[in-house]
Amino acid sequence: MKSLHPHQLKEMLDRNDDIQIIDVREPFEYEICHLHAELIPVGKVLDNIEKVNTSKPVIVYCHHGIRSARVIAMLEEQFQLENLYNLRGGIHAWAEEIDSHMATY
Numbered sequence: 831m832k833s834l835h836p837h838q839l840k841e842m843l844d845r846n847d848d849i850q851i852i853d854v855r856e857p858f859e860y861e862i863c864h865l866h867a868e869l870i871p872v873g874k875v876l877d878n879i880e881k882v883n884t885s886k887p888v889i890v891y892c893h894h895g896i897r898s899a900r901v902i903a904m905l906e907e908q909f910q911l912e913n914l915y916n917l918r919g920g921i922h923a924w925a926e927e928i929d930s931h932m933a934t935y
Contacts, residue, residue, distance in 0.1 A: 831902055833916040836924045839889055850883045852890045854901050855921075859893065863921055863933045872897050875905070884911060891917035891924075893935075 834842075842849055851867035853860055860869050870878050872892075882888060882905065892898040895916055902914045917924065925932040 831899060831906070831916055832914065833895075833918045834889060835918050836927045839917060839924070840928050842887075842889075848886050850886060850888045852882065852888060853921075854890060854892050854898050859935070862935050863925065865891070865921065865924065867891070872901055875901050876908075879905075879909065882911070884913060887913055887915060889915045889917055891920050893920045894922050895920040 839851075851865055853864055853867040853869050854872045854875065855869070856871050857869065868881065870881060875882075888911075890898040890902055892901075895918055898920065899916050902916050905911045905914060919926075921932075922934060925934045
């Protein structure tokens, strides 16, 4: 499974790279903090597979990176997707390393 460090994602965002970011947490978690990503909770990913872009890098994240890793593994296995990246450490690592003003939980 491919992954990105929060600093790598920040560089991509700073360059305005053509990427998709998907948050697989629950709506109440998204309300606490987020990266303006598309919210598709873990339990709804398969019902929304058409929303996952297949032609550009897709960065998937959750709180600490565990749920997003499971989602990526499932999508890679079931749909042979090769453009998915797990945000290492999830939104928590982003808050600690990139945006110290972001709320944490």
